[in-house]
Amino acid sequence: MREKISRRDLLRLAGGSALGLWFTPIPWKLLDDVSIWTQNGRWVTSPPRGEIQFRYSNCTLCPAGCGVRARCVGGQPISLAGIAPQSGSRGALCAVGLGGHHLRYHPQRVTQPLRRASGISASFQPCTPEDIVLTVSEALATTRASGSGDLAAILDERPGRVTSLMYRNFLSGFPNGVYLNPVSDSGATLHAMESAAEKPYGALGIDLENTRTILSFGTPLLDGWGNPARLWKMSEGLQDSSESHLKIIQAETHQSRTALLADEWLPLRPGTEAALALGLAGILIKEKLIDMAALSRQAIDLEQGAQGSFRELTEKFSPRTTAAITGVSEDKIVSLARELVQRGPSIVLGGGDPGAGPLGPEEETAIAALNFVLGNVGRRGGFLPRRELPKWLKEPSKNLKPASSLRDIPDHSIRVLFVDALPSGNAIPWTLLEKKLVRDNPVVVSFSPYLLGISRNAQFIVPSPVYLESWEEVLTPLDSPTTSYSLSLPLLVPPGGVQEPFDFIRRVAVAAGVHLAPEFQDVSPKDLFKRRVEQFHRDRRGTIFSYRNESETRVKDVASADSMWAMFCDGASWRDDPPSSTSPIASRFSLLGKAANAAERLEAVGHGRLEIQRDPATEFPLVLMPEGWRGAVGQNGLSPVMTKIYQESGLRHLGGEARVNVETGRRWGLTDGGPALIQTRCGSKVARVHFDDAVMPEVIQVIVGPNLKEFHESQEVDGRNILCLCNLDDDGVWRVTRAKMSGV
Amino acid sequence: MDRGYMVRGVTRSSFSKFLMWILPWTALLALGLYAAWLCFSRGLNQTHMDNRFAFGLWIFLDLTVIALGAGAFFTGFLVYILKKEELKAVINSAVVLGFVCYSGAVAVLMVDVGQPLRAWFTFWHPNVHSMLTEVTFCISCYLAVLFIEYLPIILKNRKLRQVPSFLVFEFELHKLMVVLAGVGTILSFFHQGSLGGLYGVLRGRPFAFREGLAIWPSTFFLFILSALAAGPCFILLTTWLVSKISRKRLVRPEVFSELGQISGILLIVYTLLKTVDTLVWINGTSPARGFPAYQYYQWKPFGTWILFAEIVLFGLLPAVILLSRRLRAHRGWLLTAAVLVCGGVALNRFVLTIQTLALPTLPFDRFLSYLPSWQETAAFLAIVAYGVLVYSFSFRYLNLFPQERELARP
Amino acid sequence: MTTPTQKKSRYGMVIDLDRCNGCGACMMACAVENNVPPAHREATDRTGITWLRVYRFNNGLKFPNNRSVFVPVPCQQCGRETPCVSVCPQQAVDVDPATGVVGQMPERCLGCRYCMAACPYHARYFNWWDAVWPPGMEKTLNPDVSTRMRGVVEKCNFCHGRLHAARERAAAAGRDTLQPGEYVPACVEACPARAIVFGDLNDETSEVARLARRPEAFRMLEQLGTEPKIYYLTRQSWVRKVSEDEVQMARKDQTHG
Structure with a gap:
């Protein structure tokens, strides 16, 4: 057996091996591995691992302020739910709130101060907080100059907070300072009765x-x-x-x-x-x-x-x-x-x-x-x-600017306007603010976590923390007969560069030489909230509901102010005792309201909003009516997952889209899902039209809501939304506008 | 310059002319390959398919080419099992056509699935209840059979024959042909039927769902029959087309007539059964599941005309032509009928794939439309180009039509 | 690990259409729970991934008689001859005999989409794009659910991750069965209107079984005979006809073309 191994033998061996290989597990195992590899490659995102725990907070995305249970992995919230007994519904939250923990990563998030490059349509460029403080304090100085009618204003969409008090205190340092109430008021009926x-x-x-x-x-x-x-x-x-x-x-x-x-x-x-x-x-x-x-x-x-x-x-x-x-x-x-x-x-x-x-x-x-x-x-x-919140501050009224309504501010009078970040859930038409700004170089500073809504039209953006990144107060929902109070807690650390509006206004105060009340000096909002909570304990009013163990404790039974604070810091809400009696209130009231010429104006509007009556039906035969959904009116960021509701199902229409009655749409030569040119006296815009027989004939329902672009990274979002087409009445009403429509 | 590679005794166009012919097809193939690469690298978002139109142009293409490719196994069956010697004139061509159709279909399927790397899972974790499993197994096996059938044709090439072992191998393979034809027939019966079953079993889609025999819905049998009828016609058409393009006489006229007659017989049976099936479906199957059949035809453009076209225009009419000796003898009539038969089978596959998905099932559904993207169209055309190229090379260098040499003799 | 559920359950839902206003909370909660990525820039309502999709459907009448209803459609968890199970060539779809839930294994899926063509409820979704989250947002993913890749099919599985978690909790407490309400899918929990009731249809005493027997209850496309486990409730007769022939006529008016 001394045969020489020939080349042929080698080839045979190789061929035989290649054939035999297929009868071993090796190729199959390799194939299996390939499939596993394709599932776990770098390109497949894998969820984070870590200890699962629950943390609690309160939602600040609208004034309802629902209690929130956050399921966290390693401290990072991964899903939010409501507090079952508090909401009475197993832990429900609205769609906007359910995505609250995504907002930190919003594609339009702003994490450094921005300044408008130039002009209204230009882009933004990074700047320093000092730049803004300097420009703003210079502008504020001109409003103080004698003879100047220019105003310095803060628009606070969530009044009644500690921060609101600080704003009012700050503005009291300016003779022409104005503290503005929310632009639209969800509880208008209640407030109309209060004021009558x-x-x-x-x-x-x-x-x-x-x-x-x-x-x-x-x-x-x-x-x-x-x-x-x-x-x-x-x-x-x-x-x-x-x-x-x-x-x-x-x-x-x-x-x-x-x-x-x-x-x-x-x-x-x-x-x-x-x-x-x-x-x-x-x-x-x-x-x-x-x-x-x-x-x-x-x-x-x-x-x-x-x-x-x-x-x-x-x-x-x-x-x-x-x-x-x-x-x-x-x-x-x-x-x-x-x-x-x-x-x-x-x-x-x-x-x-x-x-x-x-x-x-x-x-x-x-x-x-x-x-x-x-x-x-x-x-x-x-x-x-309902009773007021326990007083915690010696609120000397001369040091707090009273609230004004934007309706009462003369046109073209505001030189410096700060817009607070915390949303009311309602839309703010930029045209409404624009009308009130001075014509030459007004300064609008928006405290906002996103480059969206009003921020798009501001001169400066001060990046503020998003929901779950800061301490914030949640006050009584407008419909509640019992006063309540809770805190939104920072479950996440805000990115560097983010500024609390509270801190920023304090910097401006220093630069502008305004002396804030001692209560607001050298403290953080958190310290002030704590003082408020201590006052609850001193007043011994109400009950406190702790989210973690879903138990209610009477404030009287809470051992100390510190333990009460600890409860708030772990997620809790305070609720006042129910009113003792419901006897009719003795106060008299005015049915016609207190405004001048009330009866005449009421009679005039009684025949329909003047805008409806005003135009001859021939020029603008249709009526444009905006509609929105709380917290999703394009003013603030929404979780990118909300694309499920807007983009991937059409369950809700996007901002700027229009709904018209089928017959009306056909008569004006439109097609369902197609574009249409909407024109009013204020301008024109192309909108996508949906035929919908739930809409009254001759009416164009336009949606005030998010723009599709804002969900996707690095896209320019138009700051002038569909509300710019709306006619603004002198009394700040924009809900009906004469319009016409044509196919594109 | 490539004379030496061609079949002895036949003439082919000059090499430059041949180059001019294949160039545009190669370009088309390249474009299709680019489109396929886009689908692989970026995903199926490159197509216009969606969650509702989960199947599109490609599945339609698969079903159609596989039906047309049935000529290969059927001719094999006729030649080797039923010993219809006169059809030997087209058997080689039929094998090439079959190979082209099946390999093209498999290639486009690989682009069509979302995770082609997992294609082998079907063999590894087969679900024996799925028609698609049956299709996958049979098609891949039959493709192998076709390849083995194709091999001797290649090996008979003038140059390749000079290698002695190839010649031996080819000879050995040839002895296998009867077995292969038998295996091919069984496999083909199953996958042609399963392709029909693919839709017939969709109980959630009452438009496609059919009752049937044992585990097979009626579409299983209808697909076999329609494929059997279409196969010979496709061979007839391609043979005529090649003979026109190459300006050669390739087969004797009797072969055409023979193919036509076989197709005609099968077609009339198919048309009859299809009619019965449609009536049962309209009056029983569909309404029993809550969908009166008339509804399906209320959506434009899919009116009842489509039923008429399927059964009468593309079924009964060509069957009558093909069965009439006089009409069949007339080249024009014969070709018209063949076109109708092939068109009919495509229409039938279209109805089952596209119309099924376009029709709404839920009350709040809408009737959907779908238009393929350029990537889908390019990949589709690339399969055509691929077929043309493989066939062109085979025709130029291989002996596809044994009668050609005799017919070319003066 | 042992499975604590010994008794065979048949999980199902009853959705009260008269209480649904199409707010979208269920869709949102579903996507968050199951790590469904945000829409790709080019996605549409036909290429998106919404395991639970709320459709709006109207009676086709003119203003002011037009009425709409919102219909949340998750996977209907067909219990008999489940259309998607038998068609899958590689057993990527199965019905869990212990729960009756139709499961989808994206890791096994080849992406042939045959199951999508088979599903009459269009409850199955294909990953047309790679799943991508905005930078940082991947930190908010649910560790109990793996993400899916491009080219595979996915669908509602009654929040499988939640079932596992509930079983683990029960096992830790020494129980081998789940108590009612212990396992609830995310959409059920999130619905502010409490329009969705979830539970074991085999348990005669459960609320879900009781509601499913109500005369106002119906299932969609019941005549197909697939025994879906999602029941809908409504007192509006035109809505109830969703599963009957007449609606098929009515819907023609809504669609043009």
Whole structure:
């Protein structure tokens, strides 16, 4: 056996091996590994690992301030849920809130101060905080100069916080300082009633648990208003035949999501809310369906007041006239008025659409008056005053600028405007602010975590922390009859470069030579919150609900202020004791409101918003009506995962898109899903149109919401949204605008 | 210059002319390969398919070419099993066509799936209940069979024959042909049927769902029959086309007639069964599942005309032509019928793939439309180009039509 | 590890359509829980990934008689001849006999999309793009759920990660069965309207079984015979006809073309 191994043998061996290899596990194992490798390559994102724990906070993305349970991996929140007993719904949160922990990574996030390069459409470039402080303090100095009518203003969309007090204190250092209330007010009905009282009631809340009927003039009760968990709980028997359940009657032009679930929907012609409210009040008074003696006793101007006679005014809105104005049938109006009494306690609410803005002072007065006529203030199932938060600061009123409404500010008067970051959930039309700014070089500083909304139009952006990156206060939701308080906690450390608005204003104060009250010096907001909490303990009022163990403790039983603070720092909310009695409140009220020429203005608007009446129907035959969804009106960032709702399902339409009735759309030569040119006196814009028979004919419902681009990185987002097409009434109302539309 | 590689006794165009012919096809193939590369590197977002139109042009292409490629196994069956010697004239061409169709289909499938690297999972973790498993197994096996059938044709090339071992190998392979034809027939029966079953089993899609025999829905059998009918017609058409383009007489006229007649017989059976199946479906299967059949035809452009076209225009009409000796003898009629048959099979596959997915099932669904992207179209055309190229080379260098030499003699 | 569930469950849902206002919280919670990436820039409603998708559907009448309903559609978890299971060539889809949940193994999936063509509810979604999160956001992913890659199919599995977590908790507490409410998918938890009730349909006493027996309950495309485990509730008769023939007529008016 001494054979020489030839080349042929080698080849044979190789060939045989190659063939034999396939009968071994090797190639198959290799294939298996390939598949595993393709699943675990660098390009496949893998979730983080670590200890899972729960941390608690409160949501600041809208004023509802829901309690939040954050599931965390190594301290990093990976999902958010509501606090089950608090919300009464297993831990529900709204879609916006569910993505709150993503906001830190928003593609439009700003982490360093920015300055506008030049002009309105130009881009932004990084700058230093000192640059901004310098420019701002110089501009502030000019407002102080004698003879200058220019104003220095802060727009605070979430008033009542410690930071708000600091703003007011800061502004009191300027003779021309103005502290501005939110642009639109979700609780306008409540505030209209508060301000119509002869002696102040204080803040009003709703005794929803005992209400049987709500007539809502476009208030999005079931789509983000007040405390949503409470409203959902109360609405459980909706469309039920039972007598006891809460009945919602939704009066508004288009069929909103609330209208869809409501027991009844009354399609109102655009801008005719005042007529229906006055018409209903008229029937109640004329048919004496209510306690007339009590009304005469309490109302200053039922028969004759300084502003005229409310009764006379309502007589001008007979059921027939009202029907002609509103488009609701005469019979329906009469039966509705009777139902409000028979199915009482019934309350009337108006406005609050986050995109449509205020209903208007006249409508708000008319709705408040209807509530007064129904005897709703201070009664069970009606509006109850709630107590104020415990005082913790010797608030010397001369050191705090009182709040003003943007409506009352003359045009072209604001030289320096700060816009606070914390969102109200409502839209702010840039045109509304622009109108109030001086024409030459106004300075607008936006405290914002994102380059979105108003920030896009500002001169400076001071990067502020996002939700879950800072200490923040959560105050009572507007509908609540009991006062509450909780804190939003920083579960994450903000990126370097981020500035608290509180700290920034303090820097400006130093540069501008304003002496802040000692309470605001050398402290952080957190210190001030702690002082507030200590005051709760001193007052021994209310109960504290701890999120972690879902237990309630009476403040009286909490051992020390420090242990109370520790509870707040671990996620808790304080709730005042319920009011001891619901006896009617003695204060008298004015049905026509306190404004000058109230009766005349109310009568004029009663025939429909002036914008509707103004234009001959031929030039702008359609009506443009904006609509929005709380917290998603393009003002602030939304989680990129919200693309599921907007981009990947069309469940909600994107900002700038329009809905029109099918027939209207066809008549104007449009196609479903296609583009259309919308024109108003204020400008024009191309919008994508959706045909939708839930929209009244001749109406264009435009969506105020996020832009698709803002979800995707490094995309330019237009700062001038669809609201720039809206006509701004002198009273700051933009919800109806004459418009026309054509195919593109 | 390449004379030495060609079949003895036949003439082919000059090399430069041949180059001019293949150049555009090569370009098309290159474009398609680029499109496929885009799909591999960037993902299937390069196509216009979506979650609702999960299948598109490519699946339609697969189903159609595999039906047309049925000529290969069927001719093999006729020649080697049923001993229809006269069809030997086209058997080589049929094998090449079959190989082109099947390999093209498999190639496009590899682009069509989201994770081609996992294609072998089907063999590793097969789900025996899935029609697609059956299709995958049969097609890959049959492709191997086709390759083995193709091999001797290649090895008979004038230059390759000079290698003695090749000649031996070829000779040995040739003895296998009967076995291969048998295996091919069984495999083909199954996968042609399973391709039909693919849609027939979709109980969630009442438009496609069919009751059937045992585990096979009726479409299983209809697909076999329609493929059997279309195969010979496709061979007939390609042979005629090649003879036109090359300006050569390739087979005797009787072969055409023979192919036509076989197709005609099968087609009439198919048309009959298809009619019965449609009636059962309209009156039973579909309404029983909550979908009255008339609804399907209310969506433009898919009106009832499509049913008429499928059964009468592309079924009964060509069957009658092909069965009539007089009409069949007329070249024009014969070719028209063949075109109709091939078109009919494509239409049938189109209806099952595209119309099924376009039709809504949920009450809030919409009727959907789909237009392939350029990448899909390019990949589709590349398969055509690939087929043309493989066939062109085979025709130039291999003996596809044994009768050509005789017919070329003066 | 042993599986504590000995008894065979049949998990299902009852969704009250009269309480759904299409707020989208369920879709959001679902995506967050299951690590579904944000939409690719070019994604549309036909190429996106929404394990739970809320559709809006209307009665086709003119204003003001037009009425809409929002219909949340997760995987319907078909219980009989599950259309997607039998078609998968490589057993990437299965029905868990212990829970009745139709599972999808993206790691096994070849991406042939045959199951998508088979599903009458369009509840299956293909990864047309690579899953990409904005920088940093990958830190917010749920460790209980692996991410998927391009080219595979995925769908609702009743939050499988939550089932595992619940079983582990139960096992740690020495129990071999889950108590009602212990395991709840993310969408159920997130619904502010409490429109979704989840539980074991085999448990006659459970709320979900009780609601499913109500006369207002129906299932979509019931006549297909696939025994879906998602029930819908509504008192609006036009909505209930969703599973019946008439609607098929009505819907023609809504679609043009």
